Each structure stands twice: as C-alpha cells, then as structure tokens.
Amino acid sequence: MSSEVSDVAIRIDGLGKRYSIRHVQERGQTNLREVISSRLHSLFRGSRQDGGQPGRNGKSTEDIWVLQDINLDIRKGEVVGIIGRNGAGKSTLLKILSRITEPTVGRATISGRVASLLEVGTGFHSELTGRENIFLNGTILGMSRKEIRSKFDDIVAFSGVEKFLDTPVKRYSSGMYVRLAFAVASHLDPDILIVDEVLAVGDMDFQKKCLGRMDEVSRQGRTVLFVSHNLPMISALCSQCVLLDSGRLVAKGPTETVLPLYHGASFTESRQPASHDEPDGRNKRIELSSACVTNRQGEVIDKCSIFDDIRISMTYAISEDVPEAVIPMFHVLDEKGEYVFLSYPHDWSPELGRQAGLYEVSCHVPAHLLNDGSYSVSLQVNTVANGHTLEFFEHHALRFIVMDNIHENPYREHVKYSYQHPGAVRPLLDWTLTRKDTDD
Amino acid sequence: MTKNPTMSERDVSTERAREMSETNTIVIEAGRTNRRYWRDLWAARQVIWILAVRDISVRYKQSLLGVTWVVLRPLLIIAVFTLVFEKIARLPSDDGMPYSLMVMGGMVPWVLFSVSLPDITNSLVNNSNLIGKVFFPRMSIPLSSMSNAIMEFTICMLLLVVLMVFYGVPLSWNLALVPLFGMLALLPSIGLGLWWAALNVRYRDFRFIIPFIVQFGLYVTPIGFSSQLIPERWRPLLYMNPMTAVVDGVRWCISGGTTALDPLSIVGSLAISSLLVIFGLYYFRKSEKAFADVI
Numbered sequence: 001m002s003s004e005v006s007d008v009a010i011r012i013d014g015l016g017k018r019y020s021i022r023h024v025q026e027r028g029q030t031n032l033r034e035v036i037s038s039r040l041h042s043l044f045r046g047s048r049q050d051g052g053q054p055g056r057n058g059k060s061t062e063d064i065w066v067l068q069d070i071n072l073d074i075r076k077g078e079v080v081g082i083i084g085r086n087g088a089g090k091s092t093l094l095k096i097l098s099r100i101t102e103p104t105v106g107r108a109t110i111s112g113r114v115a116s117l118l119e120v121g122t123g124f125h126s127e128l129t130g131r132e133n134i135f136l137n138g139t140i141l142g143m144s145r146k147e148i149r150s151k152f153d154d155i156v157a158f159s160g161v162e163k164f165l166d167t168p169v170k171r172y173s174s175g176m177y178v179r180l181a182f183a184v185a186s187h188l189d190p191d192i193l194i195v196d197e198v199l200a201v202g203d204m205d206f207q208k209k210c211l212g213r214m215d216e217v218s219r220q221g222r223t224v225l226f227v228s229h230n231l232p233m234i235s236a237l238c239s240q241c242v243l244l245d246s247g248r249l250v251a252k253g254p255t256e257t258v259l260p261l262y263h264g265a266s267f268t269e270s271r272q273p274a275s276h277d278e279p280d281g282r283n284k285r286i287e288l289s290s291a292c293v294t295n296r297q298g299e300v301i302d303k304c305s306i307f308d309d310i311r312i313s314m315t316y317a318i319s320e321d322v323p324e325a326v327i328p329m330f331h332v333l334d335e336k337g338e339y340v341f342l343s344y345p346h347d348w349s350p351e352l353g354r355q356a357g358l359y360e361v362s363c364h365v366p367a368h369l370l371n372d373g374s375y376s377v378s379l380q381v382n383t384v385a386n387g388h389t390l391e392f393f394e395h396h397a398l399r400f401i402v403m404d405n406i407h408e409n410p411y412r413e414h415v416k417y418s419y420q421h422p423g424a425v426r427p428l429l430d431w432t433l434t435r436k437d438t439d440d
Numbered sequence: 441m442t443k444n445p446t447m448s449e450r451d452v453s454t455e456r457a458r459e460m461s462e463t464n465t466i467v468i469e470a471g472r473t474n475r476r477y478w479r480d481l482w483a484a485r486q487v488i489w490i491l492a493v494r495d496i497s498v499r500y501k502q503s504l505l506g507v508t509w510v511v512l513r514p515l516l517i518i519a520v521f522t523l524v525f526e527k528i529a530r531l532p533s534d535d536g537m538p539y540s541l542m543v544m545g546g547m548v549p550w551v552l553f554s555v556s557l558p559d560i561t562n563s564l565v566n567n568s569n570l571i572g573k574v575f576f577p578r579m580s581i582p583l584s585s586m587s588n589a590i591m592e593f594t595i596c597m598l599l600l601v602v603l604m605v606f607y608g609v610p611l612s613w614n615l616a617l618v619p620l621f622g623m624l625a626l627l628p629s630i631g632l633g634l635w636w637a638a639l640n641v642r643y644r645d646f647r648f649i650i651p652f653i654v655q656f657g658l659y660v661t662p663i664g665f666s667s668q669l670i671p672e673r674w675r676p677l678l679y680m681n682p683m684t685a686v687v688d689g690v691r692w693c694i695s696g697g698t699t700a701l702d703p704l705s706i707v708g709s710l711a712i713s714s715l716l717v718i719f720g721l722y723y724f725r726k727s728e729k730a731f732a733d734v735i
Contacts, residue, residue, distance in 0.1 A: 097468070098575050100572065101729075102468075105470060106469070107468060110465065110466045116575070118573045118574070119569075119573045122569070122574045123570050125498060127498050127502075128498065132494075136490055139486050142576075
C-alpha cells in the first residue's frame with residue numbers, strides 16, 4: 001500500500017469545479033452601483049412579494065460544472081498528455097493542480113515540487129531588460145535567486161539573446177521574447193511539470209528545441225502534465241493520455257489508444273460518463289485471436305510492392321452476447337509513428353456482430369495508396385453505448401513493408417532514382433501530356 | 441575503490457527517504473488552501489522582494505524628472521500649505537517651529553500613507569496577469585506593492601533632515617523614532633489596502649474612490665496646521681484618525697520632545713489601526729480564493 005502511494009505523483013479524487021455565470025452581466029467587471037441597486041431591488045421585491053420572473057434584474061445565475069467527477073492517478077515519471085476539445089476543462093484542471101484556483105469539490109494530492117507553465121513569460125515586464133526579466137520570471141516561477149544565478153549563463157545561451165540582455169524586452173521581437181521566456185521556464189527543476197499549450201508559439205526551430213528539452217525533462221524521471229492541441233506533439237512526447245470532454249474524464253490510457261478516441265469518434269454526443277476501465281482489469285468479452293496482412297492470392301506477407309493490393313484482417317472471439325454495438329478499427333502508422341489513417345467499416349451498423357461467436361474482419365488496402373516505406377497496424381475493437389469502451393487494443397500488432405521496385409517504375413528506372421519519395425501516400429493519378437504549339 | 445558499497449548505498453537510501461519525507465505533499469481541496477498560509481508566504485519572500493524591486497524600477501521609467509518627483513511633490517505641497525495656512529490664514533505653528541518644517545513633519549508620514557494606500561488597493565488588479573497564471577501566496581502582491589511608498593518615505597526623511605539643517609533646528613536623537621511612527625502610518629494603510637484590494641478585484645470602483653479619500657485625508661489630518669488648534673473637546677474625534685498620532689509623533693521627534701504628543705492619541709491610533717489590519721486580513725483571506733476566477 002505504502003509503496004503504491006509513494007509511486008503516485010498526483011492523485012485526484014472526485015474533483016469538480018463549478019462556476020456561476022451571471023446572465024445579464026455582459027461586461028467583465030462588476031460595478032458597485034449595480035450590486036447596491038440590485039440588492040435594493042431585491043429588498044424591495046421581497047417585501048412586496050413580486051411575482052415577476054427571477055431573471056428579470058440581471059440576477060439570474062447559472063451553475064456550470066466545468067469539471068466534474070475527475071478521478072485520476074498519475075504515477076511518478078509519467079508524461080501525460082491531456083487532450084480534449086475547447087472548453088473540455090483541460091485548462092481548469094491544470095489551474096486547480098497549479099493551485100491558481102480552488103476546486104469546488106473533491107481533492108487532489110500532489111507529492112513533489114510543482115512548476116506550472118500556463119503561459120510563456122508570466123510576469124515579464126516590458127520596461128525591464130532581458131536580464132531583469134530572467135530574475136523576475138524565474139523567481140515568480142519558483143526558482144531561488146541562487147538557482148537563477150547559477151543557471152543564468154545556460155538560460156542566456158538557450159535563449160540566444162545574449163546581445164540584447166540589457167535592452168528592455170519591449171524592444172524585443174516577439175520571437176526573442178518567447179525564446180527568452182521559454183529559456184527561463186525550461187531551466188525549472190521541478191518534480192512535476194505542468195505545461196499548458198505554451199509550445200504553440202515560436203518558430204519551428206525553436207519548437208524543436210523545446211520539444212528536445214521536454215523530452216530531456218521527462219527522461220530524468222519527472223512527471224509531466226501537458227495540454228496541447230498538437231496531437232503529433234502529444235504522441236511524440238506522452239506515453240499516457242487523458243481525454244476530457246465537457247468537464248468529464250472520458251478515457252485514460254496509453255496514448256495510442258486514447259488518441260484515436262479523440263480523433264474519430266462521436267463521443268461528444270454522450271454526456272454520460274464513459275467507462276474507462278483498464279482493458280486488462282476485467283474479464284474480456286472480446287478477444288483477439290489472430291491477424292495478418294495478405295496479398296491478392298491470400299498468402300500471408302510482410303512485404304509487398306507498391307503495385308499490390310493487400311488486405312488487413314483480424315479474427316476476434318466474442319465470448320458472450322454484447323448489448324452494446326461493436327466496432328473494429330485498424331490504425332495504420334508509418335515508421336515515424338505518425339498516423340497514415342484510421343479505418344473502420346464504413347457500412348457498419350450497430351446491430352452487426354454482437355452475438356457470441358468468432359468473427360473475421362478485413363479491409364482492403366488498394367495498390368497505389370501507401371507510399372513505399374514500412375508500416376505498422378494497430379488493432380482495436382471498441383464497444384459503444386454511452387461512450388466508448390476499449391475491448392482490446394494491440395499496438396503495432398502487424399508490420400509490413402511497401403516497396404517500390406525501381407525496375408517497375410519507368411521514371412525511376414531511367415534516372416536510377418532510388419530514394420524514397422516523400423509523403424505518406426503515393427496515389428496513381430491521371431496525368432495528361434498535350435503538345436500546345438501545333439495546330440493539329 | 442568500492443570498499444563498502446552497501447554502506448554507501450544505505451546512505452543514499454536514507455538520504456532519499458529523508459528527502460522524500462521532506463518533499464511536501466500538497467493537498468488541494470476546497471477551503472484547504474489556507475492551512476500552510478504563513479509558511480507559504482514566508483517561502484515566497486523572494487517573490488515579494490523581486491516584485492517590490494520591479495515596482496520601484498518601473499515607476500519612473502520614461503519620466504523626464506524621474507525620482508526627482510519624490511522630492512518635488514512634498515515640497516510643492518509644503519509651499520502651498522505654508523502660504524495658505526501661515527501667510528494668509530495666519531495660523532500659529534507648534535512651539536515656535538518654522539511653519540514649513542512643521543508641515544514637513546506632517547508630510548513625511550503622510551507620503552507613506554498616501555502613496556501606499558492606492559498602490560496596495562490597485563496591486564491585485566495591476567497584477568492580474570500573475571494571479572491567473574501562476575501560484576504564489578496572493579498576499580505577496582499587496583505586501584510588495586508598498587515598496588514605492590517606503591522608498592519615498594525614506595527620501596522624505598532625508599529631506600526632513602536637510603530642512604532641519606536649513607532652518608538651524610538642532611538634530612535630536614528623537615529623530616531615530618521617525619521610522620517607528622512610519623510603521624504606525626503603514627498599519628491603517630495595510631488594513632484598508634488589503635480590504636479594498638480584495639474588493640477592487642470585483643468592483644473596480646475603488647480606482648475612483650481612492651484619490652478622493654487621500655485628498656480628504658490630507659485635510660482632516662493635521663498636516664497643514666497644528667493639532668493643538670483643535671479645541672480640547674474635539675480631540676477624541678481627531679484621535680480617531682490614526683494618522684493624527686503619527687503626525688504629532690514626527691513633529692515631536694523634530695522638536696526634540698518639546699511639542700505635544702498625547703499618549704491617548706497613540707493608543708487610539710494603535711487600536712484603530714489594529715482593527716483595520718485584522719479586518720483587512722480577514723476580508724482578504726476570505727476572498728482571495730476566488731481572485732483567479734473573478735479578476
């Protein structure tokens with residue numbers, strides 16, 4: 001028990017946050033006069049037993065739960081991506097964990113030093129110089145002066161603004177500003193790092209630098225919570241993912257299993273909490289029995305030519321009749337782990353394939369779809385009721401290589417071009433060649 | 441080389457265990473944030489310091505006269521008050537003290553109060569970008585915002601000494617007590633400031649109220665005139681103003697103890713100020729949980 005507890009960096013129990021939204025109030029700030037007059041009004045109305053609508057005086061408030069019933073354990077050293085649509089409650093969750101705002105119900109237990117980066121350059125003052133802002137920002141983010149002094153040269157080197165260190169940051173270009181700010185932030189030394197979307201700024205080069213830094217941080221065994229809309233970034237950095245929708249936790253698990261849920265499915269329609277049990281934690285109703293890639297002749301293959309049609313198939317057993325709908329999916333990823341596509345039967349209907357039995361599903365991948373390269377297929381079956389339940393997910397279960405033999409390609413053959421073409425797909429498109437300078 | 445690996449391993453593990461127990465576990469729960477409040481505030485002292493330094497270094501950026509304003513402002517008020525109260529209204533000064541020196545005695549603590557009160561009141565709103573984005577004890581912000589007032593107060597004390605030398609008034613050891621009276625002037629400002637800063641987060645009206653209050657205070661506090669001019673029976677009312685004792689106190693320091701300083705006024709000032717501070721703290725602590733949501 002105790003070892004289990006010390007293993008957990010963040011434990012969240014039944015966390016919820018409610019905001020009261022005043023309807024008529026349109027301006028951001030309240031005015032003392034409005035409060036006094038509305039108090040007077042309500043006094044008056046109270047004594048007269050007014051029968052009017054309650055919302056008449058700008059007093060109607062509506063409670064909105066931006067987070068509800070969040071239960072989550074994050075182990076030490078995990079890098080967890082938090083994904084969800086706008087307004088799903090991601091930022092509120094981070095704000096609660098950063099102690100910026102209080103939860104309405106529930107609790108979170110955090111063991112370790114926390115640093116949160118909800119913004120690039122928090123507290124930067126435009127009138128102050130780069131040097132002054134390093135100290136200001138560093139201190140606000142929780143570093144001691146001694147710490148900043150010892151890391152000062154590294155910070156400056158990382159930011160690349162040495163020459164402008166004694167210039168007020170209001171004269172900086174926005175790129176320099178962001179670089180300096182991130183340089184400070186990336187030299188924080190917390191046990192738990194909470195990052196909100198801050199990497200969305202800056203140029204590509206700098207983003208790459210930041211990603212490298214984040215990777216480094218996570219490899220040092222720190223716990224990282226990371227909100228982003230950049231899914232490739234999430235899948236590159238995070239081993240685990242949490243999916244929020246309308247303030248509720250919809251799924252938690254390995255990134256490869258959670259990302260597809262965010263990608264394709266229609267989970268937003270359901271307001272019910274989806275079950276998000278660990279797939280191995282209970283009796284499996286649906287189990288994968290086999291899978292393969294075959295060619296047109298039905299032979300199992302692990303490589304094929306770009307000119308070949310292939311078929312991906314899997315067989316799974318349903319041990320008891322399932323009340324929910326069952327949906328099989330294939331995830332095809334390239335060698336860098338990027339998605340090529342996610343596919344499920346397009347003629348699928350909820351009644352299909354719910355009885356106990358053995359099923360084979362297969363999908364045809366036509367020739368001239370995939371570029372040459374190596375691919376992996378992850379296999380998944382979900383059941384769908386008020387949310388998605390993962391029945392199984394086999395990550396990288398199948399691998400195959402698509403080859404482009406240069407002898408089969410007249411152009412390549414001619415120029416002896418043997419490098420891989422860029423891109424995930426290599427469609428065979430219709431080209432025309434017409435001579436335009438002759439009349440006939 | 442590895443003489444006793446088990447030994448060093450054990451050292452490391454005990455070291456780690458000690459570290460583990462020391463790494464503070466934070467529990468976040470509704471209404472629970474307050475438990476380690478003062479410890480957190482103490483831990484944030486470097487934040488308070490750097491925000492204070494920031495406020496000072498930013499204030500006079502891009503102003504032509506810069507810090508000279510700190511000296512100019514009280515000098516101008518002294519000139520006006522001396523002209524109006526001494527030359528036109530022909531009011532007597534305390535115990536034969538040069539009139540403008542007497543006004544200066546009032547201005548020194550008044551600067552502290554009148555600069556710090558608006559600064560504290562507006563501090564949270566001015567730092568709203570911090571409040572929504574990073575955690576540190578919110579109290580650090582109003583506390584650090586007093587830095588400019590304290591700096592101006594220090595400069596005015598030096599100015600006071602210069603004026604005393606100019607008028608040939610002997611410097612006495614009592615002057616060492618001026619900072620003490622300064623602290624007494626800061627208390628009501630902290631009390632009111634914390635209260636209004638918290639209110640200001642929700643109701644921005646205080647931006648407009650504060651200049652009026654400071655202006656008003658300048659006249660109900662015996663700054664341009666001697667408190668001895670107030671008839672005996674109205675004195676208790678005068679002592680309700682915590683700044684009365686402070687002003688009289690500083691004048692008492694200047695005169696080397698010859699001008700009147702009613703102990704009752706000090707008691708009154710302390711009592712009112714303490715009440716204000718207690719209420720300010722209470723109100724601030726009560727409302728600070730919602731700052732990030734409202735600001």
